[in-house]
Structure formats: structure tokens, C-alpha cells
Amino acid sequence: MDPLSGQLFLFINRRCDKMKILYWDGDGLAIWYRRLEQGTFQFPKIAEGLG
Known part of the structure; x- marks a missing residue:
């Protein structure tokens, strides 16, 4: 995926207590x-067959 596309990229550690979001804001990352x-951070479950 292209980091300059405007999408957000989410990174979470194994313990789910730290999160980083990387994005392009127009003139830099x-x-x-x-x-x-x-x-911990809680996230919705992904249904089987999706994603």
C-alpha cells in the first residue's frame, strides 16, 4: 500500500497497550x-471470510 495515499496505517503491539498511527498530512508523514x-485497546472481531 502507498503511505502517501491518505490512508491511515495502524500498528499495535502484542499486548495491545500501545498503538501507532502513521499518515500523510500533506507535506510529510x-x-x-x-x-x-x-x-488494553479493544477491537471489533472480524467475521470469517472478510478481510
């Missing part, structure tokens, strides 16, 4: 970083 002090 930007990264958002989030770390949880407690708990």
Missing part, C-alpha cells in the same frame, strides 16, 4: 502514538 497505563 506524521505519527500519533498512544500508550495505555492500564487495560
Whole structure:
């Protein structure tokens, strides 16, 4: 995939307590970083046959 396409790229560590989002903001790449002090990020389940 092309990082200059305007899409967001999401990266999550194995413990699901840290997340990085990479995106093109028009004149350069930007990264958002989030770390949880407690708990984990929750994501919807992907149905079989999708994705």
C-alpha cells in the first residue's frame, strides 16, 4: 500500500497497550502514538471470510 495515499496505517503491539498511527498530512508523514497505563485497546472481531 502507498503511505502517501491518505490512508491511515495502524500498528499495535502484542499486548495491545500501545498503538501507532502513521499518515500523510500533506507535506510529510506524521505519527500519533498512544500508550495505555492500564487495560488494553479493544477491537471489533472480524467475521470469517472478510478481510
